[in-house]
Amino acid sequence: MFNKVKGTHDILPDESIVWQKLEKEIRILCSNYNFKEIRLPVIEYTNVFTRSIGEETDIVSKEMYSFQSRGGKSITLRPEGTAGAVRSYVENKVHGQEALTRWFYFGPMFRAERPQKGRQRQFHQFGIELIGSESPVADAEVIIFNIMLFKRLGLKNVKLKINSVGDENSRPKYIENLKTYFSDKLDGLCEQCKVRYEKNILRMLDCKVTTCQQILNNAPAIEDFLDTASKEHFETVKSLIPQAEIEFTCDKRLVRGLDYYTRTAFEITSGDLGGQDAIAGGGRYDNLIESFGKNKIPAVGSALGMERLIIAYKSSGAYDEAVSSLDIYVTYFEHKHVKHAFSVLKNLRDHGLSADISQKAKKIGSQLKDADRLNSHFAVIIGDDEIKTGKYTLKDLKKGEQFTGLSLEQVITEIQKNINR
RNA sequence: GAGGGAGUAGCUCAGUUGGUUAGAGCGUCUGGUUGUGGCCCAGAAGGCCGGGGGUUCAAAUCCCCUUUCUCUCCCCA
Structure with a gap:
């Protein structure tokens, strides 16, 4: 490990x-x-x-x-x-x-x-x-x-x-004054303040120990030395x-x-x-x-x-859980469709969309599940019919609507209509 | 540098006075028949119980050491 x-x-x-x-x-x-x-x-x-x-x-x-x-x-x-x-x-x-x-x-x-x-x-x-x-x-x-x-x-x-x-x-004068003030009070201070007294006397000022605080209350203040x-x-x-x-x-x-x-x-x-x-x-x-x-x-x-x-x-309350999301996920039925799907993917990305594609031609339901998990707004479905006609099936995963018979241009305009950046 | 708390499945955690093959929920994967996600149901995978040593017939469980994380002091942003 x-x-x-x-x-x-x-x-x-x-x-x-x-x-x-x-x-x-x-x-x-x-x-x-x-x-x-x-x-x-x-x-x-x-x-x-x-x-x-x-x-x-x-x-x-x-x-x-x-x-x-x-x-x-x-x-x-x-x-x-x-x-x-x-x-x-x-x-x-x-x-x-x-x-x-x-x-x-x-x-x-x-x-x-x-x-x-x-x-x-x-x-x-x-x-x-x-x-x-x-x-x-x-x-x-x-x-x-x-x-x-x-x-x-x-x-x-x-x-x-x-x-x-x-x-x-002003500071050297102030430090000098603090040293004189504390010189006869060291016994009442905490161990750390004794060290601070020697090394960095200003740090004594924000000591939180109550006995130190009482002594500090009457200590000279920097503003009187400015x-x-x-x-x-x-x-x-x-x-x-x-x-x-x-x-x-x-x-x-x-x-x-x-x-x-x-x-x-x-x-x-x-x-x-x-x-x-x-x-x-x-x-x-x-x-x-x-x-x-x-x-x-x-x-x-x-x-x-x-x-x-x-x-x-x-913890401010103004914070909304930020989630990553995707515009469109490309799905396809069989391995033979992957080449076509891949060119569609490239096209979508060239139009500035954030797009991803299924790695495998598994069941379409499983691919849509992946799309859902990636928080994708849309999914395009590619199979024999789509490749033959050049008209695609586009699913709006947020609304649960589905469009069929869309050309690639129509697919892109439909997505761009629905996403706001 | 000093002092608390905690390490069990990918995540959040159960685990009886030590006693058989270590559990749940969520997540993951597969299935619920032909080209459709969220809900539901079924099944599966996944653990050197942080590591080492000790006590014991027997240790996730008790003891010691170690390591990692976490919180507090100190100090800083």
Whole structure:
């Protein structure tokens, strides 16, 4: 027996039809918002991620699939999309071609985590990146895009939380302050918070342990450390989102797991997901491009988990069971008819119909049963009489009606009349 | 990395205090007479009871190990 690798998943046709629908809706909205598709490699040199995401983050420190190339260089399966997009932006000198870049991408991402509901080792993200604008308009656009997508798909129980995580001026001061605040309170904190205190103090803010929460309640808040420019930026973002008739809450404890975020951070959760409730997240990353060796170019972006989107979509109520279907199925009585049937099949397909044919000249009833199972709208029946006269028998399997004596042209027009695309 | 739950037919699951050839529903295949699907009826195929070891006269059932899936924590999308 061969098994799929732990945390990977086969998407069979019954499932891929849902993916296609969602991808189609997403593409429509992208064109609506003027985002253009980029397709990037699944592997990058490891330092693309370590430098941008942050050495101390969980993703980099314990979740990356890295290996040595034959030349001895360290290569990593991408754990997220932004780092590669920024690498590509800088490498292709896109900043010289356009003032503002609006990209979107789809694709598999890889993280070596323990799989559970809504979390796999190979998972798929859709993301957008808006590069080249420091304006709060850009932040608002990215956030609004995500919410509008969920509205378009009919998702319910979706909540938007936003926060400002500061920038290179305010964050160090804030972190310094947090350290002092917690320094004499470490004994009352959970074991993990003690580790976070040393490694990534901001993560302490969203600890769920109640004793930690009590201590956190009196902890200094990031907003008191924001400089006036950052404050103004955040206020403008907050004033723009309601213009799209979108509700949100400000969550002072919202921090993100990737180090590159500055100023605006947001997260969208769904009540339909269980433990892993974040369906999309993102924020501003004004210093990331600079760290790839370019001038300081500001940017905002977001990513959403496709598997999680599908879970939420399926439980939304707006979801109709997607079924594959066929326009016409070709049946024939005896083996000697197969050549003729085959040319009819080709003709039907040439007219753009989705058509299939029985593999064997078994009993016609059995062939019609096959047609029914394939969810075919029509079946054409070919035998001695039909071949002799060139007039076919067409059966409408949905209505249970049957037409006889139709020429091939009439067959095709009858089908085209009844199918809607 | 830590902790729960579960592996029996293609699918969903029964399986008594260990006791003969391991069951059901759905699905699949065949048939119910000549060239007509869905409903109905009849029949058939299909299982190393996840794998290995142990206890026993006897193991799907009890014990140990292992593996896979799943869920939770952590973290993230």
